[in-house]
Amino acid sequence: MKARKIPLNKVVYHKEIYLFVLPTVLLVGLFAYYPASSGLVHSFYRWNGAEISEYRGLANYRELLTDIRFWTSFKVALLLGLVNVLKMIPALAVAVLIHRVRSPRMQYAYRVLFVTPMVIPMVVMILMWKFFFEPTSGVLNQALRSSGLLDLLARADAWFGWGVFSHFANPAWLGEPALAFSALIIWGFPWVGTFAVLTYLARLQGIGEEIYESADIDGASAWTKFLYVELPLILSMVRVNLVFVIIATLQDAVLVLLLFGPTGGPGGVVQVPALFMFQEAFLMLHFGKACAIGVVLTAIMFVLSKLNERFVRIEH
Amino acid sequence: MAYQTIIDRKPSTYVARAAKHTALWLALAFAFLPLFLMLNISMKSNAQFYTSPFGLTLPFTWSNWVKASAIVTPYLANTAVVAISSTAMTLCLALAAGYFFARVHVPLSGFLWQALVFLMMLPAIANLTPLFILLRDMKLLNTLWALIFVTTAMGEAFAIFVLRNFIEELPQELFEAAEVDGAGHFWQFSRIVVPLSGPMAGAVGIMHLLRAWNDFMLPLVVLRDPGKWTITLGLMRLDGEYVKYWGIMMAGYALSSIPIVVLFFLTMRLFIRGLTEGAVKG
Numbered sequence: 001m002k003a004r005k006i007p008l009n010k011v012v013y014h015k016e017i018y019l020f021v022l023p024t025v026l027l028v029g030l031f032a033y034y035p036a037s038s039g040l041v042h043s044f045y046r047w048n049g050a051e052i053s054e055y056r057g058l059a060n061y062r063e064l065l066t067d068i069r070f071w072t073s074f075k076v077a078l079l080l081g082l083v084n085v086l087k088m089i090p091a092l093a094v095a096v097l098i099h100r101v102r103s104p105r106m107q108y109a110y111r112v113l114f115v116t117p118m119v120i121p122m123v124v125m126i127l128m129w130k131f132f133f134e135p136t137s138g139v140l141n142q143a144l145r146s147s148g149l150l151d152l153l154a155r156a157d158a159w160f161g162w163g164v165f166s167h168f169a170n171p172a173w174l175g176e177p178a179l180a181f182s183a184l185i186i187w188g189f190p191w192v193g194t195f196a197v198l199t200y201l202a203r204l205q206g207i208g209e210e211i212y213e214s215a216d217i218d219g220a221s222a223w224t225k226f227l228y229v230e231l232p233l234i235l236s237m238v239r240v241n242l243v244f245v246i247i248a249t250l251q252d253a254v255l256v257l258l259l260f261g262p263t264g265g266p267g268g269v270v271q272v273p274a275l276f277m278f279q280e281a282f283l284m285l286h287f288g289k290a291c292a293i294g295v296v297l298t299a300i301m302f303v304l305s306k307l308n309e310r311f312v313r314i315e316h
Numbered sequence: 317m318a319y320q321t322i323i324d325r326k327p328s329t330y331v332a333r334a335a336k337h338t339a340l341w342l343a344l345a346f347a348f349l350p351l352f353l354m355l356n357i358s359m360k361s362n363a364q365f366y367t368s369p370f371g372l373t374l375p376f377t378w379s380n381w382v383k384a385s386a387i388v389t390p391y392l393a394n395t396a397v398v399a400i401s402s403t404a405m406t407l408c409l410a411l412a413a414g415y416f417f418a419r420v421h422v423p424l425s426g427f428l429w430q431a432l433v434f435l436m437m438l439p440a441i442a443n444l445t446p447l448f449i450l451l452r453d454m455k456l457l458n459t460l461w462a463l464i465f466v467t468t469a470m471g472e473a474f475a476i477f478v479l480r481n482f483i484e485e486l487p488q489e490l491f492e493a494a495e496v497d498g499a500g501h502f503w504q505f506s507r508i509v510v511p512l513s514g515p516m517a518g519a520v521g522i523m524h525l526l527r528a529w530n531d532f533m534l535p536l537v538v539l540r541d542p543g544k545w546t547i548t549l550g551l552m553r554l555d556g557e558y559v560k561y562w563g564i565m566m567a568g569y570a571l572s573s574i575p576i577v578v579l580f581f582l583t584m585r586l587f588i589r590g591l592t593e594g595a596v597k598g
Contacts, residue, residue: 002484003421011422017501021416021428024409024472031450031469032435032443039446094343097336110340117347119580121530123548124569127555128350137369137562139353190346198588222332251439254532258552274441274533281445282537294442305437 036298039291047288060292069268070293073276076264080184080272081246087191088241092234094192095200096226111201118193126258129187133173133259140186141170180265187259196241203237204230243308247301253278273297354573358384358566365562377563384567390543391550392572398460398546399528402467403521410472410520411513414479415505419491435473441533448537458540466534471524482516483509518586522579526587529576547572 006014043061046054064070094114101107120128132139144150150165157165164178165171173183207229215225253274256264262279264271271279273293281290357365359376367373417429447466448457456462486509494504532548539545542553554568580587 003418003425005421008423014420014422014501017416017420017422018424020412020501020505024413024476025428027409027465027469028432028435028472031447031466032438033431035443035446035450036438038450039443042446090343094340097340100336101340102333113344114347115580115584116577117351119577120351120573121548121576123530123532123551124354124573125350127551127569128354130555131562132350137365139349139370142369190343192343192347202588222329247439251441253441257532258555277441278444278533278537281448287445287449290445294445297439297442301439301442302437 039294042288043292043295045288047291048285056288060289061296063289064292064296069271069276070273072268073264073271073273076181076270077250077272079181081249083185084245084249085242087188088194088196088238088245090191091194091197092200092238095197095204096230096234098197098201099204099230100222111198114192114197118197123254123258125188125193126255130174130259133183133187135170135172135175138173140173144171174259175266177266177269180260180270183259184255184270187255200234200237203233207233240308243304247304247308250274250297250301250304354566354570357562358570360563362561362563380561380563380567381571383561384564384571387554387564388547388550388568388571391545391547392575394460394544395529395546395548396575398463398467399525402464402471402528403525405464405468406471406475406524407517407521409468410475410479411509411517412505413472413476414483415501415509417476417480418483419501419504432473432476436477440470444533444537451538457538458544459538460544462538463528463531463535463546466538467528467531471527475520475524478520479513479516482513486512515586518583522583522587525579526576 042053044055044057046056046059098107098110098114101110135141141150144153150171151167153165153171154167157163162178164176171179173179173186211229212225215229220228250272251274253272256270256272256275257278259265260270262275262283264275264279274297277290277293277297280286280293353370356370356372358380359378360369360373361377361380364373364377417425451457451462451466456465490508491504494508499507530548531546535546535549539549542549545553551569551572554565557565
C-alpha cells in the first residue's frame with residue numbers, strides 16, 4: 001500500500017514521524033549534498049584546497065576543453081564502456097547454457113561453481129591480473145610462449161609493422177603504450193565473473209515450463225527456442241543493463257589505478273575520467289579543476305540515467 | 317512428419333548436450349585459473365616460484381601464510397570495523413527513513429524523496445575532491461569514522477528504496493489495528509516493522525557490507541596512517557613491494573578473500589534476493 005496522504009491539519013498529530021527521517025537528512029545532507037554543492041561552487045574557482053581561493057569564472061572548464069588528457073580520458077572511457085558491453089555476452093551465454101541444463105542438481109552445481117570465482121574481491125582479482133600481465137613471470141606471456149602464439153604474433157608484427165611483438169622480448173602488456181588498452185580488454189577473461197549471470201539466470205528461470213513444452217510439441221529446435229523464447233528476454237535485460245554498464249565504467253578509477261598507476265599507464269594512454277580527476281586533485285593539487293571534472297562527470301551521469309529511465313519505461 | 321522430427325532430433329540433442337557441458341566446463345576452468353594460481357603460488361617460496369611458477373612444488377611453504385596473516389590481519393580488522401559499523405548504521409537509518417516514506421505522506425515527503433532519487437544518480441567518485449576538504453575541515457581525515465559516515469551516506473539511497481518498498485508491502489491491517497489501539501509511530505515501527513524486517517534487512521545489509529568491504533578510492537584519499545588502512549589499501553601495498561615475495565603476496569590475497577567468500581556462502585540466498593531487488597528497483 002502506498003503512503004497515505006495526511007491532511008495539513010493532522011500533520012501536527014503525526015509530527016514525530018519526522019524524527020524517522022531526520023538522521024538520514026542530516027547525514028546525507030552533510031556527507032553527500034554539501035560536498036556536491038561545494039564542488040559545483042568551487043569548480044568556478046582556482047583552489048588549492050586551502051588559502052588560495054579565487055573566482056575565475058569558466059576558466060577551469062575552458063582549461064579542461066583544451067586539455068588533451070581530458071579528451072583522452074573520455075575517449076578511453078567510451079571505448080572501455082563499449083568493450084564492457086561486449087563483455088556481457090559470455091555471461092549471458094553462460095546464463096542461457098546453465099538454464100538449459102536438464103538435471104536440477106547439475107544446474108545447482110553449475111550455479112555454485114560459477115558464483116565461487118565471482119566472490120573474490122574486485123581488488124584481489126585486478127591484482128591477480130596484474131600478476132598475469134607481468135612480462136617475465138606472468139601467466140599470459142608464458143602461455144603465449146609455450147603455445148607458439150607469440151611466434152605467430154611476432155610474425156604478424158613483422159608483416160604489419162606494429163613494432164610491438166618480437167621473438168626475443170616478452171611483450172610488456174602494462175608498459176607498452178600500444179598494448180595498454182588490449183590489457184584492459186583481456187583482463188577478466190573469460191568475462192563470466194559478474195553477478196549479472198545470477199540476475200540473468202533468475203529472469204530466465206521465470207520463463208514458464210509450458211512455453212518450452214509447447215515449443216517441443218511444435219518441434220522447435222534448440223536454436224529456434226533460443227531465438228524466440230530466450231533472446232527477446234535477454235535483449236530486454238541487456239537494454240536495462242547497457243546504461244548501467246556504461247555508468248559503472250565512467251565512474252571507475254580503480255581498475256586503471258591498480259593496473260597502471262595514477263598517471264594512467266605509459267604516457268597516460270589509458271587514463272580514465274575518474275582517475276584523471278583524482279590525479280588533478282591529489283597529485284597536482286588543482287582542486288578547482290578537479291571539481292570541474294566532477295561536475296562534468298555528474299552531468300553526463302545524469303543524462304545517461306535519464307536516458308535509461310526512458311529505455312526502461314518504454315519496456316513496461 | 318512429427319514422428320520424423322523426433323527421430324531426427326535425438327542424436328543432435330546428445331551432441332548439443334555434450335557441447336553445452338564442454339563449453340561450461342571450459343569457461344569454469346578459465347574462471348577458476350586465478351583462484352587456483354593464487355592458492356598454488358601461496359605455497360611456494362621464491363626459489364620454488366622461479367623454478368616452476370605454475371606447477372605444484374613440494375614441500376609446501378606454509379610459512380607464507382603465517383607471514384601473510386601477520387601483515388593482513390590489522391588491515392582486515394580495520395575493514396571489519398568500518399564495514400560492520402557502516403552496515404549497522406545504514407540499516408537503522410534506512411529502515412526508519414523507509415518507514416517515513418512508506419507510511420504517511422506529509423509536507424516535505426515529496427521533496428525529500430526527489431532528493432533521494434537524485435542522490436542515486438550522483439556519482440560517488442565526483443564527490444571525492446570536495447568531500448576530502450570537508451573531512452579535513454571536520455578533522456575526520458585519517459579516521460575510520462570518516463569512512464563509516466561517508467559509506468553510510470552514499471549507501472543509504474539504495475537501502476531506503478528497497479526498504480520503503482518492503483514496508484509498503486506489509487499487510488496494512490497490522491498498522492490499522494495498532495492505530496485503533498492508539499499506538500504511535502514509534503510503537504508501530506519497533507513492534508511491527510523491525511521484527512518483520514529480518515530477511516529484507518539482511519539482503520540489503522549484505523549488499524552494503526560487500527560494497528563497504530571492497531571500497532578503494534575513499535580509503536585511499538582519507539587514510540594516511542598505514543596502521544588505519546583497510547584491506548584494499550593493504551593489498552595495494554603488498555603488490556607494490558620492491559622485492560616481491562610472490563608466495564606471501566598470494567597468501568595475503570587468499571587470506572583477504574576468505575572472509576568475503578565465507579560470508580557470501582553463508583548468505584547466498586539473501587544476497588541473490590538483494591541483487592534482484594536492486595535490479596528491479598535500480
